[in-house]
Amino acid sequence: MTVSPFDSALTGPLLSDAETAALFTDRTVLRTMLKVEAALAEAQARCGVIGAGAASAIAAAAGALDPDPAALAARTAEDGVPLPALVATLRQAVAASAGDEAAQAVHWGATSQDIIDTGLVLRLRRAIGILDGRIAALVTALAGLADAHRGTVMPGRTRSQQATPISFGLKVAGWLAPLLRDRDRLRELKPRLLLLSFGGASGTLGALGGDGIAVEAALAEVLDLAVSPMPWHAQRDGIAEFAGWLALVTGTLGKIGRDLILLAQNEVAEVRPGAGGGSSTMPQKSNPVGPEALVALARFNAGMVGQLHHAMLHEHERDGAAWQIEWLALPQMLVATGAALNHAVALSGSLKVDAVRMAAQLEASHGLLLAEAASFALSAHMPRPEAQRLVKAAATRATATGRHLFDLLAETSDVPVDWPALRDPARHLGAADAFIDRVLAAAAG
Template identity: 35%
Template sequence: MSVFSLLHHLAGTNAQDEIFSSDTAIESWLAAERALAIAQGELGVISPEDADAIVTAASIDNIDQERLWVSAKNVGYPILGLVREISRNLPEGPDGRVHYGATTQDIMDSGLALQMARSIEVLDEELGRLGDRLAEQVKLYDTSIMAARTHAQQAVPTTFGATLATLLAQFTRHRERLAQAYPRVAVISMFGAGGTSAAYGEKSREVRARVAELLDLELTNIPWHVDRDTLAEFGWLCTTITAACARLARNIVDLSRTEIGEVFEPYNPHRGASSTMPQKVNPISSELIIGLSGTAGSLASSLARIQEAGHERAAGEWQIEWQVIPQLAQLASSAVREAFVIIDGMRVDEQRMLDNLELDGGLAMAEAQMIQLAEHMGREHAHDLLYAASTTARERKVVLAKALFDVAKQQNLEAHLPDTLVTAADYLGEAVAIAADSVQAWRATPALGRTLASISDLALDSNATVSESR
């Protein structure tokens, strides 16, 4: 029985669960074994008839999974048991050609590369859906004025679209990173026990190239049994995508506070309800994302450890990634899915945003007024004047404009005050352009654009793949 995870259960299952399921892991190993047999049959390393027989036998329907996992627990790895399950369905002769020249990690790493390739494709699709909806919201709120906040305090005016635009830019970069990482992650591994491919024989490179082609994986002629930087890259990508979603979640938690009340998660009856306080509408998707991100961050600390494996085979570091890599992929997809829920249905109170700019006597306009006065009296003098005015506004609980007039009068500086002070709408800088630029950059970023075959179908075109081609 698997351990129950309340966080994962509430965040929802997704395609990553299937990709990293027990059945798919077995399917990925079988696909690698089939491809190896086909390549060796085509190149004369084994007979075409033996290759065809192996392809037919290497089906998940022929695998006694209970017996496979009993064997795996005893051996420490599942491939010896898998080879014997395949061989059990073969007559004498072909049974001695299964897994010919390969080592356990060749099969498991090639299978994992297939899983990670499909995981990246799923993440790209989910991120694309989120980014498309976020781009719509950026455009919708590009002129919706609100307070920018630095150090959790009101700073200067901005627009809600501009604040969302920076998040969209992050997701744009993440989508680019997924595309860049794909060819580094989806790589064949067929190098034998010590990485020299000696057991594969003289045609080792041709076999490896054909296996890569059959599995639609990138070719390399350099072994990576202990080079786990690409797995660490995949894991970190999952982690940082989750963290970007958490940035959205943190802002939603803050902006939906009773005292702020500017942006809220979607509403439906009893969503985020309390068991005792009838008034509560808690930001539950944001809370889930923050939990997902915190978990991912903790798991990510192991990504450096998996790269410590020495010599030509890991001694414990490999096992770390068995636990961590699937979980990070699941956490990332769950976070992206919850972020879409927020973005798709978020409720925005534009009037409250404007009202909040007047809190604290409208001190969010201090920089704007300083810059306005700087033209006549220099920046430093204007800064000192607005600093004194801001202090007065707080102490007397009056609006900044009145405090500025009073302080200027005390200092005989009334002549430097303009007839009309700058407004929030006048002091948005590039906010609207930032929103537009972020949308344009997102739309210019292509999807990964790969249609991946089912792992169970790879290297399984027919029951007579090799012999019919000769």
């Protein structure tokens, strides 16, 4: 039985991501915490806090240990964290191989949160590498689409109504631009997130006396993490910022999904996002499954990010309840982001663009998408309010009669406007090419 679609054998392939989810399996979590315990022993041996022999024994035992999560479950429920049970298991292994004195050096001067939070940071670093690689692949794919379709003219839509001509390349550039900013945000937040957590019982490293700062520096060096100005046990802004970034990424992708759903509607049919999904009863259906997942995952993360803001409300120097909210929410947000990026990369490689259908949509508007261009052309010969009045009246007649707007304007006014030359929608793309070029330059930078 599963209570989460992310862990379900049925819905996991649609909504989950095995690679990021693997970072949150019980065994991966325990292995990472054992790595931190081994690094702590090494750092303390460098500083002369424990003996080199004890550190070697701890590192060897931690590297070989593969505890059964089920064996730690009862005490985890009792203690509220898995670390005390894990430390006890590690001590037993060290005692068996190197004696009781070496075993007493395990977890010297640290607290459970030091090990759990630092283990989380190590796993988040790996997760960032995974997500960043997928973003890079998606940036490359979208940049190629934007460049290839800079001349593919289609109706622009504002407030769900046809507005003026744009290019499909410009629309794709609009999907790409915020993704580039998401990439910049990730680079900026990493130094605030990838920090060693090491403060001891109440954030003073009091058990280590005068060796605390030296051990902190050595441990950060062993794990290749930065050192924060002070222990951040109860300062969760870095985690909340990262959660916000995850929600921004899935929001960026959800916008793409929403556009694709609308463009793939039968009545529009300007794109086809991959093969589509079938119906249990309607053979003609080709449902936009991938885009739907992008929207669903974006909305999920938008709701979950608030939980990480609740988790910032730590009481005093440590708060078990707020901490547990992070355990509940953050893994799901990461897995959702990984899944969304997988869907987006797949869609970007399978998207079918129907340029003929886009041109037909423009033609079917009887020139109404060029009403703005018509009013500006007339404004060169008459006051703009008068030009707009003429165009609005002609637009009403074009809708009623099915005749082209420009033909009606040519009959209504004798001003010297070259109406046939203005009929090509591609002439009205304005600075679209320049905007595409700027986004592509940012993507290549």
